[in-house]
Amino acid sequence: MKNKLSPEEFVKLAIGRLRLENYKGIHSIYSGFNEAFKAYFDGANPIEATDELARLGKIVIRPVKGGVMLYLPGEGPEMSRGDMALKKMGLLEKAAVKGA
Numbered sequence: 001m002k003n004k005l006s007p008e009e010f011v012k013l014a015i016g017r018l019r020l021e022n023y024k025g026i027h028s029i030y031s032g033f034n035e036a037f038k039a040y041f042d043g044a045n046p047i048e049a050t051d052e053l054a055r056l057g058k059i060v061i062r063p064v065k066g067g068v069m070l071y072l073p074g075e076g077p078e079m080s081r082g083d084m085a086l087k088k089m090g091l092l093e094k095a096a097v098k099g100a
Contacts, residue, residue: 007049008058010040015059015070024075025060029067 005013018031028034028046037046050070054061060076062069069076079087086092 005040007037007041007044008053010037011050011053011059011070012072015072025062025069025071027064027067027069033070034067 014033015026018026026033034046053059060071083092
């Protein structure tokens with residue numbers, strides 16, 4: 001029997017295997033990720049786990065309609081839609097943008 005994956009390993013595997021062709025991330029709900037996480041980890045909360053991984057820089061989370069998109073670091077959008085809107089409006093300085 002294989003050893004159980006850690007939450008980080010599970011999330012990274014899910015992102016790599018569940019994403020659709022031409023997409024870098026997965027939708028937490030529509031991909032089946034949340035249900036799979038709960039099943040694999042005996043009802044554990046996928047939101048808490050992914051929030052912690054994002055806080056540690058292990059994954060990137062972007063809010064979208066109906067849930068969130070999960071990305072591996074460096075594969076997600078550099079800015080949120082809100083940050084992009086502020087930049088277009090001239091209200092976001094370059095220093096405030098991550099990676100700029």
